[in-house]
Amino acid sequence: MLNFLYGPLLYIAVAVFVIGMIARVVLYIKGLSQKLDRVAYKPQMGLGLQGALHSIFKWVLPGGTRAWRINPFMTAVFFMFHIGMVLLPLFLLQHVVVIEYMFGISLPSLPSGLADVLSIVAVLGLLGLAYRRIACSAAKALTTKQDWFVLILAGLPLVTGIMFRFSVSSYEFWEFAHILTAEIFLIAAPFTKLSHIVLFFMSRAQIGMDFAIKRGGHNRGPAFPW
Numbered sequence: 671m672l673n674f675l676y677g678p679l680l681y682i683a684v685a686v687f688v689i690g691m692i693a694r695v696v697l698y699i700k701g702l703s704q705k706l707d708r709v710a711y712k713p714q715m716g717l718g719l720q721g722a723l724h725s726i727f728k729w730v731l732p733g734g735t736r737a738w739r740i741n742p743f744m745t746a747v748f749f750m751f752h753i754g755m756v757l758l759p760l761f762l763l764q765h766v767v768v769i770e771y772m773f774g775i776s777l778p779s780l781p782s783g784l785a786d787v788l789s790i791v792a793v794l795g796l797l798g799l800a801y802r803r804i805a806c807s808a809a810k811a812l813t814t815k816q817d818w819f820v821l822i823l824a825g826l827p828l829v830t831g832i833m834f835r836f837s838v839s840s841y842e843f844w845e846f847a848h849i850l851t852a853e854i855f856l857i858a859a860p861f862t863k864l865s866h867i868v869l870f871f872m873s874r875a876q877i878g879m880d881f882a883i884k885r886g887g888h889n890r891g892p893a894f895p896w
Contacts, residue, residue, distance in 0.1 A: 721882020
């Protein structure tokens with residue numbers, strides 16, 4: 671079973687993830703309104719790209735926008751979770767070994783102590799996001815069953831990975847659970863709200879282009895985006 675998880679199912683999961691995310695990007699671009707968006711973007715592409723990059727850059731920095739600064743709890747738990755979810759799958763030593771063996775790509779690895787801290791911090795961030803969906807009335811009103819499903823789906827590889835790392839018994843079980851939940855995550859991502867892995871950047875880029883081209887955002891300097 672482990673050979674299957676490390677072999678065919680891993681290739682299938684990565685292929686579904688990559689192809690699915692590319693499809694989501696293509697569909698997003700094709701869904702832009704010809705009258706409202708494309709007409710403005712094409713003749714002002716340079717200005718629009720500046721706005722797009724500026725918007726993305728500000729939103730991936732804690733405190734980079736006013737929205738982050740006025741919601742410190744949300745900002746903290748968001749970055750606690752997402753920093754771990756970005757760094758650990760790619761740069762955890764065990765993952766680096768698997769990536770190099772399966773795909774021939776060599777990546778640097780995180781120190782084991784730092785990886786352990788990132789794992790625990792990411793789980794705490796996930797719990798914070800879940801708490802916000804319960805405690806914040808606005809978030810609670812907008813939360814659906816799919817939102818809870820996505821949180822659980824994102825959390826399972828983290829939790830099983832920590833158990834795999836620190837378990838003194840049932841070692842093979844936690845290895846199996848970690849690999850399987852990670853591959854389910856990859857397969858499900860393009861078909862759920864986890865597609866925001868790429869669509870976050872697409873939407874931020876579009877908003878940045880809109881304000882840079884249509885609303886004079888390029889003249890506002892550091893005040894844009896707010």
